Amino acid sequence: MPNYTYLIIGGGMTADAAAQGIREGDPAGTIGLISAEPHPPYNRPPLSKGLWKGEPEESIWRKTAATGAELHLARRALGIDVAAHTVTDDRGTVYGFRKLLLATGGTLRRLPLTSDQIIYFRTLDDYRRLRPLAQQNLRFAVIGGGFIGSEIAAALRMQGRDVVMLVPEDGLGARIFPGDLSRFLVDYYRQKGVEMRMGEGMASMDMRAGNCVVRTTRSQEVAAQVVVAGLGILPAVELAEQAGLRVDDGIVVDRFCRTSHADVYAAGDVANFHNPSLGSRIRVEHEDNANTMGRLAGQNMAGKPDSYDHLPFFYSDLFELGYEAVGDTDARLETVADWKEPYREGVVYYLKESRVRGVLLWNTWGQVDAARALIAERGPLTARDLKGRLPQ
Numbered sequence: 001m002p003n004y005t006y007l008i009i010g011g012g013m014t015a016d017a018a019a020q021g022i023r024e025g026d027p028a029g030t031i032g033l034i035s036a037e038p039h040p041p042y043n044r045p046p047l048s049k050g051l052w053k054g055e056p057e058e059s060i061w062r063k064t065a066a067t068g069a070e071l072h073l074a075r076r077a078l079g080i081d082v083a084a085h086t087v088t089d090d091r092g093t094v095y096g097f098r099k100l101l102l103a104t105g106g107t108l109r110r111l112p113l114t115s116d117q118i119i120y121f122r123t124l125d126d127y128r129r130l131r132p133l134a135q136q137n138l139r140f141a142v143i144g145g146g147f148i149g150s151e152i153a154a155a156l157r158m159q160g161r162d163v164v165m166l167v168p169e170d171g172l173g174a175r176i177f178p179g180d181l182s183r184f185l186v187d188y189y190r191q192k193g194v195e196m197r198m199g200e201g202m203a204s205m206d207m208r209a210g211n212c213v214v215r216t217t218r219s220q221e222v223a224a225q226v227v228v229a230g231l232g233i234l235p236a237v238e239l240a241e242q243a244g245l246r247v248d249d250g251i252v253v254d255r256f257c258r259t260s261h262a263d264v265y266a267a268g269d270v271a272n273f274h275n276p277s278l279g280s281r282i283r284v285e286h287e288d289n290a291n292t293m294g295r296l297a298g299q300n301m302a303g304k305p306d307s308y309d310h311l312p313f314f315y316s317d318l319f320e321l322g323y324e325a326v327g328d329t330d331a332r333l334e335t336v337a338d339w340k341e342p343y344r345e346g347v348v349y350y351l352k353e354s355r356v357r358g359v360l361l362w363n364t365w366g367q368v369d370a371a372r373a374l375i376a377e378r379g380p381l382t383a384r385d386l387k388g389r390l391p392q
């Protein structure tokens with residue numbers, strides 16, 4: 001039986017960051033990593049951005065092997081026995097551990113239909129399937145107007161492809177952007193040549209003469225040769241549930257990334273943690289959180305305790321527009337926009353009970369720490385106080 005001082009379930013960015021963090025606290029303890037993917041850990045953000053703009057595929061690899069971790073790839077952990085300190089995978093291999101990290105990330109939301117024709121975009125293999133198709137003169141239907149849908153539609157259009165987006169909401173990024181910005185983006189995408197079908201989702205799909213024919217929620221038909229879906233993820237908590245760990249919108253962890261069992265940790269997209277600046281529990285599906293929390297969880301596992309008080313930021317690119325954002329950027333909060341040039345450059349503040357809870361830095365760079373400091377301020381703050389506050 002392989003027996004490790006540290007065992008990590010998951011092969012994403014959090015898992016890699018944790019292996020690096022473990023090494024900062026313990027140069028000698030053995031590390032095992034079990035990943036359902038056939039590849040070693042890699043950076044996911046370039047799959048919908050940099051790789052479409054000419055960055056080479058080799059640039060995405062993380063350097064997990066340099067930590068000395070043994071990688072068990074293309075294997076799925078199926079069960080954890082926390083009392084025995086063992087994990088069993090889908091080939092029947094049993095692994096022993098002293099400390100375990102769950103970095104299982106998210107499971108894709110899928111449409112309620114079975115079809116091999118739909119590319120649910122999350123992994124390197126999804127990218128490798130889509131990329132050669134994007135070299136051909138085909139028509140692409142992109143389902144969903146969140147991060148992945150918006151980025152993939154832009155990436156495909158920038159290759160000169162014919163793209164139609166089906167978005168159930170009235171705007172793009174409607175969950176985070178204020179309504180006017182979200183609707184501006186629809187016009188912006190139209191100007192870029194993307195056909196935008198707003199307020200319309202996918203209801204079902206048929207294959208006709210080699211074409212995918214999508215029936216929309218408004219009973220319309222949209223034909224395309226390739227369908228790409230970006231519908232978001234659900235935290236992959238099944239293993240944690242089965243092991244009897246506390247789960248509530250993700251695996252619940254304390255400030256040291258420990259789950260309800262002292263020897264089991266969780267981090268990254270799957271972890272639900274308390275953030276002191278926001279004064280609430282959150283779960284974050286972004287790169288900065290994966291890297292920072294993963295590393296800190298690894299350090300904590302290796303006996304270098306530190307609490308996770310970091311407020312992660314996230315970012316995205318939409319054609320020539322780009323942004324960074326921090327905190328709670330929920331479009332349902334009160335928002336105050338301070339545009340230098342409307343919808344091209346400016347800052348949007350998200351307020352709750354006269355405190356800034358989130359900041360969207362729209363084509364405004366180098367302000368993430370200043371935004372964090374603003375979120376940590378007790379307030380009260382009004383729209384008038386915020387105008388001109390950032391950039392500093």
Ligand SMILES: Cc1cc2nc3c(=O)[nH]c(=O)nc-3n(C[C@H](O)[C@H](O)[C@H](O)COP(=O)(O)OP(=O)(O)OC[C@H]3O[C@@H](n4cnc5c(N)ncnc54)[C@H](O)[C@@H]3O)c2cc1C
Nearest residue numbers: 010011012013014036044045077105106268269285286287
């Ligand atoms: C295309 C794309 C673009 C993105 N762009 C951005 C961006 O621009 N900015 C940003 O901030 N964030 C971005 N993100 C989000 C960011 O990449 C994620 O937050 C980050 O990858 C989360 O890492 P993770 O390791 O926690 O989870 P995941 O990346 O989901 O990794 C989880 C891993 O665990 C494995 N696994 C799950 N269950 C098991 C099991 N039972 N046994 C074995 N292995 C298992 C999975 O196969 C997977 O390898 C993007 C994500 C995608 C998909």
